[in-house]
Amino acid sequence: MPLIEHIYELRTRLLISVAAIVVTLGFGFYWYGTGFFGVPSLGGILTGPYCDIPPGARLQLGDAGDECRLLATGPFEQFMLRLKVAATAGIVLASPVWLYQLWAFITPGLHKNEKRYGIVFTILAAVLFIGGAVLAYVVIVHALEFLLSIGDNVQTTALSGSQYFAFLIQLILIFGVSFEIPLLIAMLNVAGVVSYEALARSRRGIIMGIFVFAAVASPGQDPFSMLALAVAVCILVEAAIQFTRLHDKRKKKSREDWLEVDDESASPLAPADGLGGSGPLERPQPLTRPTPSAGAGAGVSATRAPGDTRPLQAPAGGGSIYDDIT
Template sequence: MTLVEHIYELRRRLAVALLAVAIGTALGFFWYTAYPFGLPSLGQILTEPYCALPPENRVQLGGGQECRLVAFGVFEQFTLRLKVAATAGVLMSSPIWFAQLWGFITPGLYAKEKRFAYTFVSLAVVLFTAGAVLAYFVVTQALQFLFTVGGDIQTTVLRGSDYFSLLIALLIIFGVSFELPLLVVMLNRVGIVSYAQLSSWRRGLIFGLFVFAALATPGQDPISMLALGVSLVLLLELSIQVARVHDKREARRRLEQGWDGLDPDQPSPLDDRLGSSTPAPAPAPRIEPLPPPSPATDRGSDGSADRWDAT
């Protein structure tokens, strides 16, 4: 495939991916307030952590019977709905645009690399989803702390844009952070880090993960910091144990291959003697001195008595 054909292929796949995202955004915009097939609306799903707070910890609107967020701008509700719909559209259309990306990359991969990539992508999706689900349940506890830290002195009137920004940021940060064990395992697989190195770095890595959790969580509340830090430490320990099993298997494999002192990927030096089609090289000729000449032998014009011959 020529360079121009590659560009045309990229343009076609990019157009399909953008069209899928646009359709997903339109569906998300409609789902924001609709209840398709008896399912809860997208807005209800996203505001459930906020509405799960006790009524005394949030501002009551509509006679105290409804749970609503507030907006202070004319276009704020429309902008917020469009932002949430676009995020939902990217997530809902992810199988399509990822398939386009995969279809553009795979022609340049070997069969072994394709199988490896399938495993990598599958685990990445599972870990990201697990992190996002954990963040969804942590939001309620985080808001409970943030809304009650002021006691009875003050209360919080939460804007919809602030709430959804906090929620989306937590979902993304938790989801991306949960890819840590996959990164560690991949580095171990390619031989960049070993189990011995990871084991010796364990204390420093744990400290660094808690520092990262404290800086990365947007709410700066101890609930989300602790949840993210403890989760990352557990995932790090899991990846270290996976590296330990992998290194043991590699050591056993090398030991089994090294019983005869030969590398199985290289031809044996005995092959030339045991029927190899390539003949063995002839031995190099040896230089040996001739016996001393008899007295009747002509010494030559230079009078030299030593003569050498190559046999």
């Protein structure tokens, strides 16, 4: 297609994606305060880790039967917080739609094997991100309990809704994105950029870098979230390294030996079947001419001496000097 048609197609797919996000945003705005079909409200799900903290580690607000509440310090804070959470939920819920639109836009430019790898990597990326988000949701209870109870004998923490949800969303995003690192390693190996040998030599440095990254990236700087992130990513990276080992071994079996030779070296040449190896060349024998038949006339000598550069004389009987030379 010409460039203008590609732009029209991109515009159409973007409009479809935005429309899907708007619809799911409205659903998330409603779901924030209301549950349905036995599913608790989105606000209740997100505040679950905070409510699981012992009451002595957080400020108790409201009536005795409903003490787990977050603070709102501004007139529009509750509305804006609900809108932000609904927008985040809308993007997540509409991800099948906008991911399909993105995939449908780039698929015509891919080869068959690239499409196959793209589908596998897209599914794995979604699964890994969800796994990281679930782990972050489980870890945040212990992280908040540590952070809010470390000085509970002196003060009590009263979190506002924006502070709590900012911490929760940051932790979920960091865990989800970090879980994509093993997939990136596998993709680089499939593309031929990173080999198993290089990863195996750098395994200790990779583990050290993961722990440093977990210590810096964790928003709460608590030991529970740091250790959980570092250990989980190390396990996934080791699984990715083992995948590269199997992939390189399979690729090496199906690859010719001469393809592994670098550009500045000569590949070994095996002798052809039935011909044997190469050997020294023998000195060529001089050309001979058969003796002219009777009646053909006198001709030149039948044998050219070595080093004789004089031209051959035509036979007396006519014809070419190359006739009947064997």
